[in-house]
Amino acid sequence: MIRVVLADDEAVVRMGVRAVLATDPEIEVVAEAEDGRRAVDLVLAHRPDVAVVDVRMPRLDGLDATAEIRRLAPATAVLVLTTFSEDGYIARALGDGASGFLLKTGDPRELVAGVRAAAEGAAYLSPRVARRVIDELADQRMARGADARDRTAxxxxxxxxxxxxLGAGLSNAEIARRVHVVEGTVKAHVTAILRRLGVRNRVQAAILAHEAGLVPASGVTD
Structure with missing residues (x-):
């Protein structure tokens, strides 16, 4: 069972998100918060697999709550849910260690997929958000590529x-099959990679992989 803490200052929104998540029998909302400070407290109390937090909330906004949750409860993945798609929100959420960024105006199925991906240690971006991130990376590739290559060297x-x-989007199991090792060995490699690169999660590692030119250009097959 995937345990979720849900935080949004609008009760109607919480009701809608809870209803969407309830369509998956393997997802359970264990607690709800109406502000960011309460969200952090509930995460510490329940230790859920995933926290779904809105950006704009009283007392502590979702971005600050994300940073606190990742610092105090690193085993809990965070999905940021909002109606706002400005680049500043996206960059800050991912920079604070969020595992995904979803738009409330997106397909409800994205929410379920995002929670599942985050619970499995993977990343999930709403397609609209992913497009913006990819475009931004393309604009900055020349400037950031050299730094990424130095870091990954x-x-x-x-x-x-x-x-x-990992940057190509493969799971640990898929990587294990690709390089002919057991999944536990891949997990150990991923842990070492995150530590040595000084990044918080797979999203940030995947971005570095793209910037450094390490992602296979022709895709991957088993």
Whole structure:
């Protein structure tokens, strides 16, 4: 069962999100909060797999709540849910360690997919958000590519290979099949990669993989 804490200052929105998540029998909303401070408290009390937080809330906004949750309860993944798609929100949410950024105006199925992905340690971006992130990365690729290559140069050859496949969107199990090792070995590599690169999660590692040119250009197949 995937346990979720839901935070939004509008009761109607919480009701709608809870109803969408209830369509998946493996997802359970264990607590709800009407502000960011209460969300942090409930995460610490319940230790859920995923926290779904709105951006604009009283007492503590969703972005500050995301940073606190990731600092105090690193095992809990955070999905940021909002009607706002400005680049500043996206960059800050991902920079604070969020596992995904979803728009309230998106397909409800994205919410379920996002919660499942976050619970599995993967990343999920609303397609509209992903497009904005990709466009921004394209604009900044020349400037940031050299820095990313310098940062990833310290990795071993196998770690660079795993990072490239992670950047291509493969799960740990898929990477394990690709490089012919057990899944536990891939998990160990991913942990080492995150630590050595100084990044908080797979989203940030995947961005670095793209910037460093480590993602296979022709895609991947089993």
């Amino acid at each position: 310290a990795l071993t050859d196998r770690e660079r290979e795993v990072l490239g496949l």
